[in-house]
Amino acid sequence: MNLRGVYAIWWREMIAFLRETPRLISAIVNPIVWLFIFGAGLGASVDVSGVDYQKFIFAGVLTQTFLFTSIFYGAYLVWDKRIDLLKSILVSPLSRATIFFGKVLGGVTISLMEALIVLVFGIFIGIPYTPASFLMSLLIVFIASAIFTSVGLTIGSMMESPEGFQLLSSFLLFPLFFLSGALFPLENLPGWLETVTAANPVTYVVDMLRGTLLGVQHFDTSHNLLLLGVFLAITSAVGVEAFKRMKS
Amino acid sequence: MSSSVIETKKLTKTFNGRIHAVQDLSISIEEGEIYGFLGPNGAGKTTTIKMLATLLDPTSGSARVNGFDVVKQPSKVRESIGIVFQEPSSDELLTGYENLRLSALMYDLPASEIESRIDGSLELVELNDRRNDLVKTYSGGMRRRLEIARGLLHRPRILFLDEPTLGLDPRGRETMWRYVERLTEELRMTILLTTHYMEEADSLADRICIIDKGKSVAIDTPARLKRKVGGDLVTIVADSPRIAEIRRLKSVRKIEQKDGTFVITMDNAAAHLQDLLKRVGKVDSVEVRSPTLDDVFIKHTGRGLEQAEGGWFEKMVQNTTNKE
Known part of the structure; x- marks a missing residue:
């Protein structure tokens, strides 16, 4: 892997992202819409784990925003293949790992921008930030979006058509989101759901963010960090391998 | 044969176990040569280039590019070559300049040289005045020229041009020919060119390999090929x-x-x-x-180039899939 190559791929992703106005707009509007739907719609009358529900799901909404962005980021890879752009990158001396991590970094940067918007909105619903919790949240987003971007890129590397990508990623996204602790507390779950949530990386992302922002946490921080580290190692290794097998 | 820059031995690519896109191709290309692959669409020209550019693995046989094996040393091969694809592959959302900068970074050119190289390449293909416009505003010919500029940026020893004038108007085609000639003269580059236009092969190539249904049927200079008719x-x-x-x-x-x-x-x-x-x-x-190269083609294959354009490859693919 060479860092200059990673930078090159990242730089291109950033220019393309900033020039594609619809992408830019959806990155800004999406989080606001989600906050509005969940925040105002589901109301603030119920208390969960000692905080009101709006605050409780804030970490879930934050995660949801960049989870979708990160996974769907893989669709642009399919598009690159379609318009013959990928060929010129694959024929360069850059290793597949370099190309992969350049792309991951691009997805992570876009996720961080979106997360930042949501975090700022958090001020209005009364999330008690400290500088440390704010920075810690961004760090969690960084790790988590690297995991999800890797998953999205892996799917993208195997798909020939945007439709195929859409199908497979949606199939994956909804259980990932709904079978995590994003919308409900992890205490007193039925056995099967407890098993499913435990295998889902989104669970640990949400739990860690909630702990950082509100002090409400189900697992230990070290437990969460360790598992996210393991998920990151697995998804990026699988992603690099998938890129090595990718045909133009 | 150590002076050859590209050498293939019985290079073969078979798709789905029975469609022979390229069969037992053995060629040797000398340094500084413009070598033309002439044949109808689907003859196996692009498949050959893809194998030489490490984008496709051969089914059997071997190929060396700039002395490196395409299967065992793909990154060495990639450093040695520049390639202009049939379908322009520049990024439409980037400007011409940005596309070249991306390429310069990917090929790890020294930072102090990047700007001057980009200037030089843009100058050569006469795109300097449009360098800061988005590629999506370029015409077909300009895109093709940008591809060439990009293919040259890292000063490869070998340049692959896959149907470089496909879809260009006659004037665009002539401009392109002029550039290609300049490349070998000024930069002493070895060029492998594929085309299904016989005038193109005739006027540009030092040597031609006539290729049909995945097989090379004749290799020689255009003049000698025609004389043999x-x-x-x-x-x-x-x-x-x-x-x-x-x-x-x-x-x-x-x-x-x-x-x-x-x-x-x-x-x-x-x-x-x-x-x-x-x-x-x-x-x-x-x-x-x-005699023209078309007569040469007729002599070797029993039919004219235009006649052969009937999409034989597609038909064959269809036949084999029908059988399944």
């Missing part, structure tokens, strides 16, 4: 020409008939035409021409 071609339209009379002429080599049209292959037609016409009797029209 065996003389000039005289086409006569006549009702009842005295064929037996013409046959007696020593310069006549071959007579082919199709309805009322007779194609006579003969040596030095300019000198012997008078004699020929005297013997043949009344004719409606006469046409004399030197």
Whole structure:
């Protein structure tokens, strides 16, 4: 892997992202819409784990925003293949790992921008930030979006058509989101759901963010960090391998 | 054969176990040469280039590019080559300049040289005045030129041009030819060019490999290939020409008939035409021409280049899938 190559791929992703106005707009509007739907719609009358529900799901909404962005980021890879752009990158001396991590970094940067918007909105619903919790949240987003971007890129590397990508990623996204602790507390779950949530990386992302922002946490921080580290190692290794097998 | 920059030995690519896109191709390309692959669409030209550029693995056989094996040392091969694809692959959302900068970073050019190299490349293809415009505003010819600029940026020893003038108007095509000639003259680059335009192969290539249905059928200089057709071609339209009379002429080599049209292959037609016409009797029209690469193609494959454009490969793919 060479860092200059990673930078090159990242730089291109950033220019393309900033020039594609619809992408830019959806990155800004999406989080606001989600906050509005969940925040105002589901109301603030119920208390969960000692905080009101709006605050409780804030970490879930934050995660949801960049989870979708990160996974769907893989669709642009399919598009690159379609318009013959990928060929010129694959024929360069850059290793597949370099190309992969350049792309991951691009997805992570876009996720961080979106997360930042949501975090700022958090001020209005009364999330008690400290500088440390704010920075810690961004760090969690960084790790988590690297995991999800890797998953999205892996799917993208195997798909020939945007439709195929859409199908497979949606199939994956909804259980990932709904079978995590994003919308409900992890205490007193039925056995099967407890098993499913435990295998889902989104669970640990949400739990860690909630702990950082509100002090409400189900697992230990070290437990969460360790598992996210393991998920990151697995998804990026699988992603690099998938890129090595990718045909133009 | 150590002076060859590209060398393949029985290079073969088979798709789905039975479609032979390229079969036992053995070629050797010398340094500084413009080498042309001429053949109809689907003849295996692009598949060959993809194997040489490490984008496709050969099914069997071997290939060395700049001395490196395409399967075992792909990144060394990639550093040695530049490639201009059939479909332009520049990023439309980037400007011409940004596309080149991306390429410069990918090929790890020294930071101090990046700007001057980009300037030089843009200058060569006369795109300097449009460098800061988005590629999506470029015409087809400009895109193709940008591809060339990008292919040259890292100063590869070998440049692959896959159908470089496909879809260009005649003027664009001529401009492109001029650039290609300049590249070998000024930069002493080795160029491998694929085309299904015979005039293109004729005017550009030092040597031509005629390729049909995945196999190389003839390799030589355009001049020699044409000479091997065996003389000039005289086409006569006549009702009842005295064929037996013409046959007696020593310069006549071959007579082919199709309805009322007779194609006579003969040596030095300019000198012997008078004699020929005297013997043949009344004719409606006469046409004399030197052989073209199309005649060469006919000689080796039994059909013309245009005729061969019928998408044989697609038909074959269809046939095999139908059988399943």
